[in-house]
Amino acid sequence: MQVLRYLPNLFEIWRDEFRGYNTQVFRRDLLAGVTVAAVALPLALAFGVASGATAAAGLVTAILAGFIIGGLGGAGYQISGPTGAMSAVLIVLASRYGVEGVWIAGVMAGALILLLGVFNLGQIVNFIPSAVIAGFTSGIAVIIFIGQIDNLLGVTTEAAENALVKLTHYFRFDYAPNLAAVGLSALVILIMIFWPKRFNARFPGSLLGLIVATAVAILLKLDVPVIGSIPQTILLDQRLLPTNIPWEHVGELIMPALSIAALGSIESLLCGAVAGRMTGVKLSSNQELIAQGLGNIVIPFFGGVPATAAIARTSVAIKSGGATRIMSIVHSITLLLAALVLAPVISQVPLAALAGVLAVTAWRMNEWGEIREIFHRRFKSAMFAFVSTLIATVALDLTQAIILGVGLSAMIFVFQSSQAKVTFAPVSVEKMRADGYEMQYDADRILVVYITGPLFFGTVNTFNTVLENLNGNQDIILSLRTVPLLDTTGISAIENLLRQFESEGRRVYLSGLTDPVRAYLERSGVIHHLGENRVFWSAYEAIMAADHYRANIKRQTQEYEEAKMAHQVNGAST
Numbered sequence: 001m002q003v004l005r006y007l008p009n010l011f012e013i014w015r016d017e018f019r020g021y022n023t024q025v026f027r028r029d030l031l032a033g034v035t036v037a038a039v040a041l042p043l044a045l046a047f048g049v050a051s052g053a054t055a056a057a058g059l060v061t062a063i064l065a066g067f068i069i070g071g072l073g074g075a076g077y078q079i080s081g082p083t084g085a086m087s088a089v090l091i092v093l094a095s096r097y098g099v100e101g102v103w104i105a106g107v108m109a110g111a112l113i114l115l116l117g118v119f120n121l122g123q124i125v126n127f128i129p130s131a132v133i134a135g136f137t138s139g140i141a142v143i144i145f146i147g148q149i150d151n152l153l154g155v156t157t158e159a160a161e162n163a164l165v166k167l168t169h170y171f172r173f174d175y176a177p178n179l180a181a182v183g184l185s186a187l188v189i190l191i192m193i194f195w196p197k198r199f200n201a202r203f204p205g206s207l208l209g210l211i212v213a214t215a216v217a218i219l220l221k222l223d224v225p226v227i228g229s230i231p232q233t234i235l236l237d238q239r240l241l242p243t244n245i246p247w248e249h250v251g252e253l254i255m256p257a258l259s260i261a262a263l264g265s266i267e268s269l270l271c272g273a274v275a276g277r278m279t280g281v282k283l284s285s286n287q288e289l290i291a292q293g294l295g296n297i298v299i300p301f302f303g304g305v306p307a308t309a310a311i312a313r314t315s316v317a318i319k320s321g322g323a324t325r326i327m328s329i330v331h332s333i334t335l336l337l338a339a340l341v342l343a344p345v346i347s348q349v350p351l352a353a354l355a356g357v358l359a360v361t362a363w364r365m366n367e368w369g370e371i372r373e374i375f376h377r378r379f380k381s382a383m384f385a386f387v388s389t390l391i392a393t394v395a396l397d398l399t400q401a402i403i404l405g406v407g408l409s410a411m412i413f414v415f416q417s418s419q420a421k422v423t424f425a426p427v428s429v430e431k432m433r434a435d436g437y438e439m440q441y442d443a444d445r446i447l448v449v450y451i452t453g454p455l456f457f458g459t460v461n462t463f464n465t466v467l468e469n470l471n472g473n474q475d476i477i478l479s480l481r482t483v484p485l486l487d488t489t490g491i492s493a494i495e496n497l498l499r500q501f502e503s504e505g506r507r508v509y510l511s512g513l514t515d516p517v518r519a520y521l522e523r524s525g526v527i528h529h530l531g532e533n534r535v536f537w538s539a540y541e542a543i544m545a546a547d548h549y550r551a552n553i554k555r556q557t558q559e560y561e562e563a564k565m566a567h568q569v570n571g572a573s574t
Contacts, residue, residue: 010072013284017076017324025323032322033330035202036079039316040331041338042206043361045227045346046354047082050147051305052094052102055227055346055354058082059339060234061304063332069295069307070328074288077275078268079313079328080295084361085267086260086306088143093256095159097249103240103300105253109260110306114293116265122285128266131374131382132389132405134367139393139401144362151355154181154224163394180222181352184213188356206357213353214345225351230343234336236303260296264308268292271309278318312365381412414458421452422466427543437544440551448477448539455483455490463493472504475550477542481512491524498529507549509534509542 040062048058062081069080094102116122146163150156155175160166188209195205217224231237272283288309296306317327338346374382389405396404425448429439447470453459470476478494501508510530513521518535521527527535536542 009284009287013074013287021324026326028321029324029326030330032317032320033327034334035320036313036317036322036327036331037334037338038207039204040079040081040310040313041335042204042210042354042357043084043310043313044082044335045210045349046357046361047084047087048305049151049227049351049354050084050087050144050358051082051090053090053099053305054238055349056230056236056339057099057238057303057305059230059335059346060236060302061299061307063234063335063339064299064302064304065295065307066328066332066335068298069291069309070325070332072287072291072294073309073325073328074284074286074291075272075275075279075281076324076326076328077279077281077314077318077322078272078283078288078309078325079317079331080268080292080307080309081313082305083267083308083310084144084358084365085137085140085263086308088140088147089256089259089263090305091143091147092162093253096161097246097253097256099238100240100244100246101249101253101256102305104245104250105257105260106300106306107240107297108253108257109264110293110296110298112257112261112293113264113289113296116261117286117289117291117293120286122269122289128406129382129385129409130370131379131385132409133266133270134370134374135386135389135405136393136401138366138371138386139390141362141365142390142394144358144365148355148358148362151225151351152182152185152359154178154352162396178224178352180217180220181224181350184217184222184224184350184352185356185359187216188213188353189360192357192360206360209356210349210353213356214349217350217353218348222350227347227349227351227354230339230347232340232343234302234339239303240300260306264292264296264306265289267311268309271311271314274311275314275318278315312361381409385409385412421450422463423450423452424448425450425539432540432543435540437547439547441547441554442550443547445474445550446477446543446546447474448479448543450479450482452482454485454487455480455493456485456487457489460489460493463490464496467497473506475507475509475546476501477509477511477539477546479511479539480517481514483517484514486517486520491520491526494521494526495524498526507534507546509536509546511536511539511542513537 041059044058044062045055046058048055048061051058058081065080065082070078073080090102093105097105143163146167149167149170153175155177157166157169157175160169188206191209191212192205195208199205216222217226268288269283269285272285272288276283292308299305299307313331317331320327371386373379374386385405385408388408389401392401392404427439427443427446427448429443432439432443449467451463455463467476498508508530510521510527513535518527533545534542536545
């Protein structure tokens with residue numbers, strides 16, 4: 001199997017990671033794993049519900065992801081599980097196809113992510129602009145918040161095809177909020193906001209909020225919806241089986257699977273990039289994708305939902321002193337013990353309390369630093385990409401939002417690149433003389449033209465427009481030193497220029513060719529047509545060659561005229 005060839009790479013990662021491992025490092029991993037589990041427990045429960053599945057499904061996902069993805073991942077610091085971003089995609093999928101659709105799409109997405117890793121496409125995330133990533137992260141935050149309004153208010157409203165339609169349902173005012181649920185939601189939100197950050201690393205405010213809200217609901221006997229039964233197992237009764245696969249809908253699940261795969265890959269690799277900067281240990285991108293793929297193929301068969309690396313939990317793990325993937329396994333064992341021992345208590349957690357956790361999480365998941373940077377500095381293209389991607393994420397789906405965002409960013413880049421500069425520099429006789437070369441010909445007949453930026457379909461119009469206005473008797477030297485690339489349109493523009501100048505008896509010289517540009521000009525036949533005697537490394541050399549050529553032509557013309565005149569004189573005397 002293709003995947004097996006990556007085992008040596010995984011063994012190397014393990015070897016480097018556990019070199020010098022001792023009891024002191026193990027204690028750090030143990031403490032970090034327990035700490036992360038405390039952070040992950042309320043989030044796993046909340047994201048399970050937010051995904052359209054159950055709290056138990058979220059817990060099973062976190063447990064299995066910690067074992068499988070954490071054990072096989074591309075770095076020891078990655079902590080995977082259900083996430084808010086993923087739940088925003090899954091809730092829409094669950095409303096259309098049920099939890100079986102979520103499982104099938106999860107397995108398909110896992111296979112796609114696995115293939116990305118196998119075919120060394122781990123750097124694909126680098127092609128998505130940061131403004132686009134910030135845009136769909138904020139869009140996902142909006143989806144999560146809108147998806148939790150029912151639980152925040154303690155009501156049940158009509159399902160909708162997307163978040164915007166769902167939001168409009170609340171303006172019908174055909175529901176009566178459950179004040180007890182609203183109060184519990186507010187209580188959890190306030191605890192999470194005002195819980196001191198210095199305590200959060202050891203005892204997260206989200207967990208405290210759930211404990212307090214659950215205690216209040218039980219003591220006051222509040223009539224609010226709760227999580228319900230939590231099976232004391234990781235093999236749920238509701239899980240993917242060959243007998244419950246909705247084969248008639250598999251074709252329809254291809255696009256949702258692409259969304260899940262795109263999000264899982266992007267979020268995991270971004271998490272690795274952030275954590276890599278924090279630790280100084282680089283993530284093996286392809287190995288991480290293989291682990292994410294395998295994990296997401298397996299998890300649905302236990303009843304879990306798609307998982308991905310979680311930046312918040314990973315950063316907590318690193319800040320808690322964790323050093324290796326042992327902390328991910330410890331975090332899973334701790335969550336498993338919680339499921340086995342605390343299931344009766346967890347089952348009494350109000351859904352309104354989970355909604356409060358998700359509301360604060362949705363706010364905090366926005367990349368506020370990046371957003372402030374974009375709008376404070378008034379980066380218009382980035383602002384446009386951010387807003388467009390945010391709206392597309394909320395109104396459409398993640399795959400379409402990413403495609404739209406990347407497409408818009410590409411168009412903006414092309415537009416900005418098309419603002420190429422074409423500048424003229426008349427030959428300075430004084431400068432040439434100072435450098436030891438005395439011009440032999442009329443310097444006004446030679447002009448250096450500097451091209452700045454890529455010469456491609458977006459810039460050719462500028463190139464053509466400027467050169468059309470050149471004096472009709474000058475030879476030109478095209479300096480391409482700052483041209484990083486050409487395309488076929490740029491090649492055609494140069495060829496047209498050559499034909500025009502040659503028809504007028506003028507010459508074109510090239511200077512400052514980079515290796516990629518020279519290779520493209522050679523393959524197109526331009527250099528062969530010009531000849532190597534008109535291609536130079538510097539404009540200075542090209543000027544001397546042009547001057548020498550014109551001086552020779554002038555001298556030959558004079559000699560011809562003198563010979564012709566002498567012949568006429570001799571003929572007349574004869």
